[in-house]
Amino acid sequence: GQQVMQIPQYQHVQEGEDFTTYCNSSTTLSNIQWYKQRPGGHPVFLIQLVKSGEVKKQKRLTFQFGEAKKNSSLHITATQTTDVGTYFCAGHGEYGNKLVFGAGTILRVKS
Amino acid sequence: KAGVTQTPRYLIKTRGQQVTLSCSPISGHRSVSWYQQTPGQGLQFLFEYFSETQRNKGNFPGRFSGRQFSNSRSEMNVSTLELGDSALYLCASRRTGDDQPQHFGDGTRLSIL
Secondary structure (H helix, E strand, O other), X not given: OOOEEEXXXXXXXXXXXXXXXXXXXXXXXXXXXXXXXXXOOOOEEEEEEOOOOOEEEEOOEEEEEOOOOOEEEEEEOOOOHHHOEEEEEEEEEOOOOOEEEOOOEEEEEEO | OOOOEEEOOXXXXXXXXXXXXXXXXXXXXXXXXXXXXXXXXXXXXXXXXXXXXXXXXXXXXXXXXXXXXXXXXEEEEEOOOOHHHOEEEEEEEEOOOOOOOOEEOOOEEEEEO
C-alpha cells in the first residue's frame, strides 16, 4: 500500500537557523498537504500542493512539490521559538482517496 | 463556527474493557476520519466515514470499529482493550472532496491500565 516517509524524525536548531523536513511517497501523489501540531495540541492544516513542481510560500515557510509528485519539502527560514512543534506531510494517492500521513518531524528551537 | 468536538477528552480503562469515543464534526462537513497517534508512530489512519458509510479503512484489527450518524456525528468503538491501545485518538472532519484539508479535534487521550 501507499507509504509516506518523512525525515528527519527529529531536529533541534538554534533560533535563527534554517530548518527543512522532507517527505517521500512510495507512489505518485495527487496532492500533498502539510500540517503543524504544537506540543499538546492537534494538527492544524498549513497548505496543500497539487501541481508538479509547485512552490508555495507562507512568510518564512516554503513548500515544494517534486516534479514527479512523489516528494515534497518544507523549509523554514530563520526559525523562531514559535515554530516548535511536529510537522506532518500527508498525501492522497493518484487512484486512492485515503489520506496517508508521514510520521512527522519534531522541531525544537533553542533560544 | 464551532470546531471539531471530541468527547471525552481523557479516559482511563483496564484491559479487556471496551470504549466508545465520540466526535462532532464542523457543521456542514460530511466526512469524518479517525486517527490513532502514539509517540514516534505519527498519525495512523483508522477509518473514514462519509454520509454514514465507511469509505476507507486502515490496517487495524476488527476490535476497532466506527459508525456515522445521519447528522454526521461519528463514534469509534474499541473492544477488548489492550495495553497497546493507549494513545491519543484524533477525529478530523472535512468538506466533500479529497482536496479539502482535514480539521482536527483536540482528541481523546485513552490510557489502558
